[in-house]
Amino acid sequence: xxxxxxxxxVALGAEIFAERWTPLILREMLHGEISFxxxxxxxxxxxxxxxxxxxxxxxxxxxxEQVAAGEHRRHYRLTVAGLALGPVIDALGTWGxxxxxxxLDDEHLDPDFLMWSLRRLLRMDALPDERVVVAFRFRxxxxxxxxxxxxxxxxxxxxxDPGYGVSLEVNGTVAALAGVCLGHAEIRRAIHDGEVELLGxxxxxxGFPTWLGVTHFAAxxxxxxxxSR
Amino acid sequence: xxxxxxxxxVALGAEIFAERWTPLILREMLHGEISFxxxxxxxxxxxxxxxxxxxxxxxxxxxxEQVAAGEHRRHYRLTVAGLALGPVIDALGTWGxxxxxxxLDDEHLDPDFLMWSLRRLLRMDALPDERVVVAFRFRxxxxxxxxxxxxxxxxxxxxxDPGYGVSLEVNGTVAALAGVCLGHAEIRRAIHDGEVELLGxxxxxxGFPTWLGVTHFAAxxxxxxxxSR
DNA sequence: CGGTATCCCCCGCGATACTG
DNA sequence: CAGTATCGCGGGGGATACCG
Numbered sequence: 001x002x003x004x005x006x007x008x009x010v011a012l013g014a015e016i017f018a019e020r021w022t023p024l025i026l027r028e029m030l031h032g033e034i035s036f037x038x039x040x041x042x043x044x045x046x047x048x049x050x051x052x053x054x055x056x057x058x059x060x061x062x063x064x065e066q067v068a069a070g071e072h073r074r075h076y077r078l079t080v081a082g083l084a085l086g087p088v089i090d091a092l093g094t095w096g097x098x099x100x101x102x103x104l105d106d107e108h109l110d111p112d113f114l115m116w117s118l119r120r121l122l123r124m125d126a127l128p129d130e131r132v133v134v135a136f137r138f139r140x141x142x143x144x145x146x147x148x149x150x151x152x153x154x155x156x157x158x159x160x161d162p163g164y165g166v167s168l169e170v171n172g173t174v175a176a177l178a179g180v181c182l183g184h185a186e187i188r189r190a191i192h193d194g195e196v197e198l199l200g201x202x203x204x205x206x207g208f209p210t211w212l213g214v215t216h217f218a219a220x221x222x223x224x225x226x227x228s229r
Numbered sequence: 230x231x232x233x234x235x236x237x238x239v240a241l242g243a244e245i246f247a248e249r250w251t252p253l254i255l256r257e258m259l260h261g262e263i264s265f266x267x268x269x270x271x272x273x274x275x276x277x278x279x280x281x282x283x284x285x286x287x288x289x290x291x292x293x294e295q296v297a298a299g300e301h302r303r304h305y306r307l308t309v310a311g312l313a314l315g316p317v318i319d320a321l322g323t324w325g326x327x328x329x330x331x332x333l334d335d336e337h338l339d340p341d342f343l344m345w346s347l348r349r350l351l352r353m354d355a356l357p358d359e360r361v362v363v364a365f366r367f368r369x370x371x372x373x374x375x376x377x378x379x380x381x382x383x384x385x386x387x388x389x390d391p392g393y394g395v396s397l398e399v400n401g402t403v404a405a406l407a408g409v410c411l412g413h414a415e416i417r418r419a420i421h422d423g424e425v426e427l428l429g430x431x432x433x434x435x436g437f438p439t440w441l442g443v444t445h446f447a448a449x450x451x452x453x454x455x456x457s458r
Numbered sequence: 459c460g461g462t463a464t465c466c467c468c469c470g471c472g473a474t475a476c477t478g
Numbered sequence: 479c480a481g482t483a484t485c486g487c488g489g490g491g492g493a494t495a496c497c498g
Binding site: 020047049050053072 | 470473478
């Protein structure tokens with residue numbers, strides 16, 4: 001029995017929404033049409049099997065649908081009912097931002113997800129005209145390297161050297177850059193404090209801080225009583 | 230691993246909120262201080278074991294706390310951080326009301342929960358001065374009887390005849406009365422259509438429709454596109 | 459009332475391989 | 479890329495009994 005057995009609107013909503021992984025899947029889909037692979041990149045710790053299992057009831061409930069995306073490609077997209085879940089995601093994220101995002105433990109600081117977030121938060125209009133390749137290396141994760149290929153026409157995240165040469169190297173802690181994404185820290189201050197180190201030509205070191213955006217939750221009025229736990 | 234591994238506020242919120250049963254538990258607690266037993270009555274299909282298991286992380290996260298309630302009694306209560314989850318419950322219920330409350334299947338129409346809802350939705354100020362005992366019997370659930378003891382000083386729900394004598398007898402379908410609670414149907418119309426039958430003195434049959442309230446979600450602006458599924 | 463303690467079963471989920 | 483198929487395990491959770 002997967003039903004709560006209640007006709008209460010909260011219970012009816014929870015049957016669909018309050019399922020493990022589902023809020024994260026919906027969060028990704030709120031950014032627009034998306035392919036299965038990109039969806040998986042946004043929620044990397046879910047298995048493909050389980051992702052499919054989560055998408056099925058969302059489809060059956062009329063919350064998502066599939067649309068053709070070129071030859072032999074399909075994308076997922078929210079329906080009107082799915083878009084109506086936006087305020088729920090927003091309310092949940094607002095709570096999470098105010099009450100749970102201050103002291104993050106290592107468990108929440110996956111560099112894969114950080115890179116995917118940095119990619120999403122890039123301020124496209126602030127990027128330089130030339131192509132810039134930025135390499136990232138994180139303390140405590142020496143085994144993983146990332147390359148961000150920045151162009152105004154589009155941005156790529158690579159796990160292997162794309163071969164164009166590296167314009168800027170970023171070394172730092174995941175915590176510091178996550179704090180920047182969340183708007184809890186200033187990138188320039190993190191650099192000054194040595195939590196993030198930039199290696200490259202001065203124009204790229206100067207430019208980098210201007211390319212990064214922050215989550216839209218950072219624009220919320222702060223809750224004074226919110227404590228770190 | 231119970232963490233999503235993401236520092237995103239939505240993920241951080243979901244780790245706590247999007248757990249099975251948790252939204253229903255929080256919904257009950259938003260009504261104010263509550264004892265373990267009453268909490269269980271509002272979520273009758275959860276086991277006591279599991280209810281305790283769900284309360285523990287809420288306590289550890291600083292969302293709920295326990296307060297003394299007389300000698301040897303304790304109640305649960307939301308903290309400030311817990312009250313801040315109110316907008317999330319509200320957003321979820323709003324979605325559920327608009328997109329999932331139109332066509333309910335039997336699985337969602339548990340008479341136990343209906344009675345608990347009726348009890349909560351009674352308009353205390355509209356009750357008569359005298360004590361009135363209302364007995365309920367539902368089609369398809371002939372084995373279960375309920376008595377609602379109405380007094381302006383307080384209301385009791387009993388599973389055994391309280392012995393004061395019965396002033397009014399209500400026979401009907403769970404679906405019809407659930408529709409009334411949700412504001413989808415008018416109780417007078419349900420009576421006229423034979424979905425609900427009242428047996429008793431005329432003044433009680435006249436009074437009964439005035440005693441019932443509807444969920445506050447019914448006051449929302451209707452979403453035109455919302456379909457029944 | 460307000461929970462613990464214990465037993466045990468099932469299925470949710472991860473790992474791995476495969477397909478069009 | 480976009481999933482499906484299969485196997486196997488672990489623990490989530492139901493049932494029941496107990497306790498202060």
